[in-house]
Amino acid sequence: MAKKRVVTTTINGDTHEFLCQPRQTLLETLRDVLGLTGTKEGCSNGNCGACTVHLNGRPVDSCLVLGVEVEGAEIRTIEGVACGSHLDEVQEAFLEGAALQCGICTPGFIMQTESLLDENPNPTEDEIRFYLAGNLCRCTGYDKIVRSVQCAAEKRQTANVGDH
Amino acid sequence: MRDFEYEAPTTLANAIAVLAKNNGSARPLAGGTDLIDHVRCGRLEPDVVVDVKKIDELNVLELNDSGLRLGAATPCYRIYGCPEISQQYAALTDSCRIIGGIQIQSRASVGGNICNSGPAADSTPSVIVLGGICVIEGPGGRREVPAEEFCTGPGKNVLKPGELLVEIKFPARPANSGSHYRRFIPRNEMDIAVVGVGASVVLDDSKENIVSARVALGAVAPTPLYVPAVGDAIAGQPANEDTLRKAGAVAKELVTPITDMRGTAEYRVHLTGVLTERVLQAAISRARGEAICTKIGH
Ligand SMILES: Cc1cc2nc3c(=O)[nH]c(=O)nc-3n(C[C@H](O)[C@H](O)[C@H](O)COP(=O)(O)OP(=O)(O)OC[C@H]3O[C@@H](n4cnc5c(N)ncnc54)[C@H](O)[C@@H]3O)c2cc1C
Ligand code: FES
Ligand code: FES
Secondary structure (H helix, E strand, O other): OOOOEEEEEEEOOEEEEEEEOOOOEHHHHHHHHOOOOOOOOOOOOOOOOOOEEEEOOEEEEHHHOEHHHHOOOEEEOHHHOOEOOEOOHHHHHHHHOOOOOOOOOHHHHHHHHHHHHHHOOOOOHHHHHHHOOOOOOOOOOOHHHHHHHHHHHHHHHHHHHHHO | OOOOEEEOOOOHHHHHHHHHHOOOOEEEEOOOOOHHHHHHOOOOOOOEEEEOOOOHHHHOEEEEOOEEEEEOOOEHHHHHOOHHHHHHOHHHHHHHOOOOOHHHHOOOEHHHHHHHOOOOOOOHHHHHHOOOEEEEEEOOEEEEEEHHHOEEEOOEEOOOOOOEEEEEEEEOOOOOEEEEEEEEOOOOOOOOOOEEEEEEEEEOOOOOEEEEEEEEEEOOOOOOEEOHHHHHHHOOOEOOHHHHHHHHHHHHHHOOOOOEOOEOHHHHHHHHHHHHHHHHHHHHHHHOOOOOOOOOOO
């Protein structure tokens, strides 16, 4: 058995040092080693996006990243989106828009939407569907998700206007 | 997943030493979007996984007067994130934008795509038509192989044990040139090509005649297929519908597709003709400085 490695990384702003085997994916490491079970496993082969996290600011499928690869990296997971009990705009919009049923795809959709709105604060429906194409949902039929993303974009823009 | 050791060398020399020491049982890891799944499902059984993303030479992305240098591990999002590359090497960025979804593009590299050597690899036809040269380094030194000679069969290529693809070099784009890549899939995104076509054309100064053209096809042969006969058939011809129809007809004669769940051989031959015409038309439009619509279904 390959020796466990020490990996130091920043997750949701906090420094973490953990042990993992080279064969453990980032998804397994987050869930099984660090107890961060908000990130979900759907397919484990890169097709469903349930395991989406941000790695150095880019959305990735954590089932296709090795835990040992994230040495020195910055990671953001679904646990880092809300501020205490205060949900962010995307989470609020998903709740209000009933963009989930069973909820297993939701953390991945929210992380992907966060990236989308950071890159493109005012996306068209086509742009939303294209950017979220790597996220699958077996329950909602997608329309409510797309509408909730549009609503989240509006909420963010109003919030930002309010800030100034 | 199978147990393996992990190494992350920071120099090319160390990477080659690690690969050579393990004599065939070590596997390079770029974005991992093929490799991690292949190890998980048992298709590959490496004892050592060698992460090559920390090596400077494999992350090069440099555009200058003599052309484009593309480090083998450079992820797709960095390539299409560069407006000058999207403008000059449009077929390459067309490909990078459709490999998987956004999460996959954060990690997947063009080097990994060609080294995985799938017949339907979406960036390989573009690399071929843009004249890409694969720069390979191994225990025996450095060598260069034109992209059209790199893949030798499904999942097979010219790399010998211990060799690494370092970068792909592209010549500078000639005046009045344009390129495009397009694939047919039944969905809008996230699918494997039924047929894919890449094309690059050079027009004369009037922009009415084709000086030369390169076409490469995906998913219609055991490897991505360069078809020089298509370019030969239309070089020197007017850039019009008759010429494009001729190109489509020649391409159809050259393919040897199989029937599988994505389509019958007959359907793939038909698609080869249709897509060859459309992709050449788009490359011609780009060479004339016209914008093209790359939306699926258009
Ligand atoms: C959900 C999903 C969707 C996908 N969609 C598409 C698609 O639409 N089109 C498409 O073409 N592909 C697709 N792929 C396949 C894959 O993403 C691409 O082939 C990608 O370009 C591989 O690049 P990588 O950097 O992730 O390679 P890796 O997985 O790291 O490596 C691929 C192979 O090449 C070897 N290798 C990597 N780098 C080197 C090197 N420098 N020298 C020598 N050998 C090397 C590895 O050992 C491995 O065998 C998809 C994959 C997934 C999981
Ligand atoms: S679990 Fe990672 S993409 Fe499905
Ligand atoms: S809500 Fe059940 S999979 Fe999306």
